Every structure is written in structure tokens, then in C-alpha cells.
Amino acid sequence: MxxxxxxxxxxxxxxxxxxxxxxxxxxxxxxxxxxxxDLDKAEIGDRGRRRARLRRPGLQAWAAAARRRSP
Incomplete structure (x- = not known):
């Protein structure tokens, strides 16, 4: 075209x-x-909310660094 x-x-x-x-x-x-x-009644549950937060830009690197720091 x-x-x-x-x-x-x-x-x-x-x-x-x-x-x-x-x-x-x-x-x-x-x-x-x-x-x-009401997030407490939402079907995604707590585990799904944690995964959704980790998909946000920048939070994956932060979560990885936090895992390395924790005993």
C-alpha cells in the first residue's frame, strides 16, 4: 500500500x-x-499477586538481590 x-x-x-x-x-x-x-476474595490469591508484582519492571532485579541477601 x-x-x-x-x-x-x-x-x-x-x-x-x-x-x-x-x-x-x-x-x-x-x-x-x-x-x-476485594483482593482477598479474588481468584488469583496471594501467590498470583506476588507473581504479578514481580512482572513489573525493575522489581525482578530487586527480588533477586533480596533473595541473595536473605539467609
Missing amino acids: RGTVWQAILLGLSATTSHTAIVWAIRLAGPYFERSL
């Missing part, structure tokens, strides 16, 4: 705008849904 530079610019602006709008909608709706979330 071929397009013009102007079409590429419009596509980039459109994708950026729509992505930003979706991210902000999720961010603003988060506190509303968080109130009704």
Missing part, C-alpha cells in the same frame, strides 16, 4: 490521540472500579 506523507502524519496523529484518550479513560475509571475490588 502506498500513501502520502500527509496521510502518514494524519495516521500518526490519529493513533496517538486515540491511544491517549483510551489510556486516560482507563486511568480515570480505575478508582471507581477499585472500590468494588
Whole structure:
């Protein structure tokens, strides 16, 4: 497929705008849904929450260093 530079610019602006709008909608709706979330009753359990925390960037290295420090 071929397009013009102007079409590429419009596509980039459109994708950026729509992505930003979706991210902000999720961010603003988060506190509303968080109130009704009970992590103690969630199916993932404590072990799943620990795994989810370790997937966050930077925490894997921290967890590995903490394991090396502990007796």
C-alpha cells in the first residue's frame, strides 16, 4: 500500500490521540472500579499477586538481590 506523507502524519496523529484518550479513560475509571475490588476474595490469591508484582519492571532485579541477601 502506498500513501502520502500527509496521510502518514494524519495516521500518526490519529493513533496517538486515540491511544491517549483510551489510556486516560482507563486511568480515570480505575478508582471507581477499585472500590468494588476485594483482593482477598479474588481468584488469583496471594501467590498470583506476588507473581504479578514481580512482572513489573525493575522489581525482578530487586527480588533477586533480596533473595541473595536473605539467609
